[in-house]
Amino acid sequence: MTEEQLIQEIVCGNTLAFKMIMEKYQDRVFCVAMGFVHSKEDAEDLTQEVFIKVYLSLSTFNHKSKFSTWLYRITINTCINFANRNRKRRLLQSLEDVWYSAFNQRDEEQTPLEKMEISERNLLIKKAIDSLSDRQRVAFILSKYEELPQKEIAAIMDTTEGAVEQLLQRAKNNLQKKLKRSVGN
Amino acid sequence: MSNSIKTQMRTENYIDDFIRREKQTEPNPFLSTHIIAEIEKMQQAEIKKVTWWQIVVFVACIVIMIFLGISVGNSYINHISQEITMNINDNEIENLGYYSLNNYE
Numbered sequence: 001m002t003e004e005q006l007i008q009e010i011v012c013g014n015t016l017a018f019k020m021i022m023e024k025y026q027d028r029v030f031c032v033a034m035g036f037v038h039s040k041e042d043a044e045d046l047t048q049e050v051f052i053k054v055y056l057s058l059s060t061f062n063h064k065s066k067f068s069t070w071l072y073r074i075t076i077n078t079c080i081n082f083a084n085r086n087r088k089r090r091l092l093q094s095l096e097d098v099w100y101s102a103f104n105q106r107d108e109e110q111t112p113l114e115k116m117e118i119s120e121r122n123l124l125i126k127k128a129i130d131s132l133s134d135r136q137r138v139a140f141i142l143s144k145y146e147e148l149p150q151k152e153i154a155a156i157m158d159t160t161e162g163a164v165e166q167l168l169q170r171a172k173n174n175l176q177k178k179l180k181r182s183v184g185n
Numbered sequence: 186m187s188n189s190i191k192t193q194m195r196t197e198n199y200i201d202d203f204i205r206r207e208k209q210t211e212p213n214p215f216l217s218t219h220i221i222a223e224i225e226k227m228q229q230a231e232i233k234k235v236t237w238w239q240i241v242v243f244v245a246c247i248v249i250m251i252f253l254g255i256s257v258g259n260s261y262i263n264h265i266s267q268e269i270t271m272n273i274n275d276n277e278i279e280n281l282g283y284y285s286l287n288n289y290e
Contacts (some may be wrong), residue, residue, distance in 0.1 A: 015221055022217045030212045040210050047212060051220050052227070125203045144204050179196045 003067055011059050022051055025068070028146060029075050035141035036079035037086075038126050046082055050075050065155065072156045076138050083130070121182075128178040132171050139167040140175075 001009075001017075009017035029050050033043035053074055061070055110118070132140060135157070142153045150168075154161045213219070 015224060018224070019217055019221055022220060026212065026217055030216075031208060034207050034210055035204075038207060040212070043210075044212055044216055047216060048220050048223065052224060055224055121199060122203055125200055144201075145208060175200060176193055176196055179200070180192060 004063070007058060007061065007067065010055070018051075018055055025071055026051075028068075029071065031145050032072070032075050032141060033079055035129075035145040036083050036137070038129075042082070042086075046075075046079055049082075050078050053078065069152070069155050072142070076156070080134055080138075087130075124179060124182050125175075128175050131178065132174055136167050136171040136174065139164050140171040143168055 001020075003021075006017045006021055010021065026047060030043050030047045033046040033050075034040070037043055037046065050071075054071060057074075061067070129137065129140070138157060139153055142148045142156065143150075148156075150161045150164045154164045157164065
């Protein structure tokens with residue numbers, strides 16, 4: 001069954017067809033969500049929210065763009081809203097994660113000090129990614145987490161390939177600036 | 186290689202390493218089942234939800250029933266014939282002697 005046929009089936013209320021679509025795209029949506037929230041539980045919640053939105057609004061999908069492009073757009077909007085809504089809570093969660101991962105890593109070769117350093121470094125990287133502007137962050141996550149070509153990122157963000165390249169370059173420079181002193185040494 | 190380039194490369198490696206580890210995280214294998222269950226629950230809730238026109242129809246039905254009840258009641262009272270009432274003998278219908286037990290002792 002083609003993707004278009006599946007979509008028609010879903011619009012008619014066939015939840016089994018929706019499950020097939022979901023199993024195909026679930027990992028991609030989850031991966032993008034991880035890029036935004038850096039937490040498995042939150043990413044799962046977001047994946048659920050995205051697919052419920054998709055199910056409810058699938059009848060409005062006009063087939064002008066690819067289904068995956070439309071799905072990525074919904075995912076990105078949902079993730080940005082979630083990230084802005086829960087900024088404070090996620091900062092506290094990140095601090096908890098540092099302590100948890102520092103004292104619960106199973107790698108016996110690392111000393112507690114090394115574990116602590118890695119956890120702190122990860123926290124700084126998370127904060128640096130989160131501090132990027134929305135457009136830079138979207139381009140960066142789609143490029144690094146999903147490894148999408150610039151053409152597809154441009155279609156998702158409704159912009160040109162040149163603009164995407166510029167956004168990626170700026171995101172990279174900003175991350176370097178923010179992490180150079182704390183992580184690079 | 187200058188120090189700044191080394192630092193830059195090391196930072197990039199750390200970022201790539203962080204992203205690689207985040208990408209390795211796998212979602213709950215039952216996530217899709219959970220989402221389908223959630224959607225079905227929403228659909229059932231929608232079916233159970235009473236819409237405004239259902240309330241209007243219900244109220245209209247009650248008003249019609251009251252109106253019919255009153256009009257049927259009125260029409261019954263208007264058509265009672267006096268002749269029929271004249272022929273009714275209450276003593277024949279309810280003979281209280283049966284209940285007094287005097288004749289059967």
